[in-house]
Amino acid sequence: MSPLASLVHAYERMEIRGEVPPYGFSSEKIGFLIPLNDDGTVAGLPIDLRGGEGKKREPRMMRVPQPVKRTSGVSPNTLWDKTSYVLGVTAGEGKRTSEEHAAFRTRHLDLLAAETDIGLVALRRFVEVWTPEQFGERGWPEEMKDQNVVFALESERRGPGGTTVCIHDRPAAKALWARLAEAGDRRASACLVTGEPGPIARLHPAIKGVWGAQSSGASLVSFNLDAFTSYGHEQGENAPVSEAAAFAYVSALNRFLEKGSGHRIQIGDASTVFWADASDAEAVVFAEELFAELMGAAAEVDEAAEATKVGAVLEKIRQGLPLADLTVDLPEGVRFFVLGLAPNAARVSVRFFVADDFGAIGRRYLEHLERLRIDPPPKEALPSMWRLLVETATLRKSENIAPNLAGEWLRAILSGTPYPLTLMSSVITRLRADHDVNAHRAAILKSVLVRNLEWEVPVSLDPTNRDPGYLLGRLFAAYEYAQTQALPGLNATIRDKYYGTASASPRAVFPLLQRTATHHLAKLRKEKPGLATTLDRRIGEIFESAEATRLFVPTLPAAHQALFAIGYYHQKTDFYRPRSKPEETLSTPQEAHQ
Numbered sequence: 001m002s003p004l005a006s007l008v009h010a011y012e013r014m015e016i017r018g019e020v021p022p023y024g025f026s027s028e029k030i031g032f033l034i035p036l037n038d039d040g041t042v043a044g045l046p047i048d049l050r051g052g053e054g055k056k057r058e059p060r061m062m063r064v065p066q067p068v069k070r071t072s073g074v075s076p077n078t079l080w081d082k083t084s085y086v087l088g089v090t091a092g093e094g095k096r097t098s099e100e101h102a103a104f105r106t107r108h109l110d111l112l113a114a115e116t117d118i119g120l121v122a123l124r125r126f127v128e129v130w131t132p133e134q135f136g137e138r139g140w141p142e143e144m145k146d147q148n149v150v151f152a153l154e155s156e157r158r159g160p161g162g163t164t165v166c167i168h169d170r171p172a173a174k175a176l177w178a179r180l181a182e183a184g185d186r187r188a189s190a191c192l193v194t195g196e197p198g199p200i201a202r203l204h205p206a207i208k209g210v211w212g213a214q215s216s217g218a219s220l221v222s223f224n225l226d227a228f229t230s231y232g233h234e235q236g237e238n239a240p241v242s243e244a245a246a247f248a249y250v251s252a253l254n255r256f257l258e259k260g261s262g263h264r265i266q267i268g269d270a271s272t273v274f275w276a277d278a279s280d281a282e283a284v285v286f287a288e289e290l291f292a293e294l295m296g297a298a299a300e301v302d303e304a305a306e307a308t309k310v311g312a313v314l315e316k317i318r319q320g321l322p323l324a325d326l327t328v329d330l331p332e333g334v335r336f337f338v339l340g341l342a343p344n345a346a347r348v349s350v351r352f353f354v355a356d357d358f359g360a361i362g363r364r365y366l367e368h369l370e371r372l373r374i375d376p377p378p379k380e381a382l383p384s385m386w387r388l389l390v391e392t393a394t395l396r397k398s399e400n401i402a403p404n405l406a407g408e409w410l411r412a413i414l415s416g417t418p419y420p421l422t423l424m425s426s427v428i429t430r431l432r433a434d435h436d437v438n439a440h441r442a443a444i445l446k447s448v449l450v451r452n453l454e455w456e457v458p459v460s461l462d463p464t465n466r467d468p469g470y471l472l473g474r475l476f477a478a479y480e481y482a483q484t485q486a487l488p489g490l491n492a493t494i495r496d497k498y499y500g501t502a503s504a505s506p507r508a509v510f511p512l513l514q515r516t517a518t519h520h521l522a523k524l525r526k527e528k529p530g531l532a533t534t535l536d537r538r539i540g541e542i543f544e545s546a547e548a549t550r551l552f553v554p555t556l557p558a559a560h561q562a563l564f565a566i567g568y569y570h571q572k573t574d575f576y577r578p579r580s581k582p583e584e585t586l587s588t589p590q591e592a593h594q
Helices: 003-016 097-111 118-129 133-137 171-182 243-257 281-295 309-318 358-372 385-392 405-415 421-434 439-452 468-486 494-504 506-527 529-544 558-575 589-593
Strands: 025-030 032-036 060-065 148-153 188-190 197-199 264-267 270-277 335-344 347-357
Touching: 003 243, 003 270, 003 335, 003 347, 025 148, 025 243, 032 118, 097 118, 118 148, 118 171, 197 243, 243 270, 264 281, 264 385, 264 405, 270 281, 270 405, 281 358, 335 358, 335 405, 347 358, 347 405, 358 405, 358 439, 385 405, 385 421, 385 439, 405 421, 421 439, 421 494, 421 558, 439 558, 468 494, 468 506, 468 529, 468 558, 494 506, 494 558, 506 529
Parallel strands: 032 148
Antiparallel strands: 025 060, 188 197, 264 270, 270 335, 335 347
């Protein structure tokens, strides 16, 4: 099933539950409501619909007639709009505010001329007498400027249950909007998404909420140059999608992309949405909640969720249990979809789309977590994709993550294909630059080696591993530990000076480090003889695991540089593992391997 077809099905299910607007309507951010008397005069000050406090107040999401798609022209919405159109005022320079207000006025005077509904008549009378100068004369708040506004009759402003009944919600207004939607060019054709005949959408509605895209929205399907057209077709006729299908897939996407929807997570520059499809509503909820928690779409599991199946699965993962010990009962028969979107000028591009049984996707993700398992683990029991990706970026800033890396990695995880090799090279590059070998980076490198090269990479310190990269990493950690114990308070260790060279060209630097370590150990024999003896033994064991003449190889390939980092991490953390006598004893090879 294509992404658009699956989104149309998702819309149909959500419409039944009342989670998305009906055909022809859209959920938009509305900041203020203007109350009107029956004669069209204003009944007091505008009502602020925004929530929150201070400068972070957020407009209310409200269902209104679907907005027009604006590019560079002037085109008013119906029965609502921003203040530059409705009132003729704006906070900016407003070079064409008068033109926008005139267009809104002309449209509604013509549109409502023959209407007899009391609400529509009141709106027409308001439009007839309103002038932009009244905004300041009435003392309306400056923060209202550039907000979207709607109207309501003061006599009917409070409906049953205290809800607000706006003029655009009145039956007469809905009937008017339905007539407008049916007007225009009604040439029908078979829809590529649903297969049903119907009027073709010339322009698709705007998709909003994609990180980095235009705030007014962007299109997934559009044709605006002659080079994109064929056989004399114009705009949407080149890829015929019915107006109903275009409205449905965009409405579903906009709902998923909303802040706090529980169906969205930012993976690098890819705004990623996910949803499930099954006859069992409980299985759908479990699948979506579990995926959201695994991916970090939810900040944390609340107390009530801890007692659910989702909480039980997360607790097992937090305990660091191997995949074989998780025994997760993933729901079967649930079709799961994951769609990654990225900005591309005025359009939205699809970075990846994965559609599969949730059981298969869930098992692949758990296998991914198993590949990431390392000891000692990071502080976060279940690090999010974003937390791992920033380890590949300069200065750990999300905007520095390689553009395609996030999408390629997630697609590989969910589809069970090899990871992008740029993941390993990015981490190695960062290690050579900042020398910070932490649990996240070691785990990423381990996962790539296991998945792509099918190597058996140890989870914790493995004294029996004879790979030269792993042994050199352990040896480098031992030399650094000897230095820090012999010369406490150093501003820079050998890691800060030589890590990059040592991991890439061992023969160029290890003989120097070996001579320096001899002096450090000599100093320790005078001050901490027990520690010096243990360190001597540990370094000797590393040399015994490989022939000394072959250990200091001229160069290490990228995969063995990854093992260098893992060996360094394992050995260094083992040195600092809590012990009863930290200065006198270190774990033996047998103890470290257990």
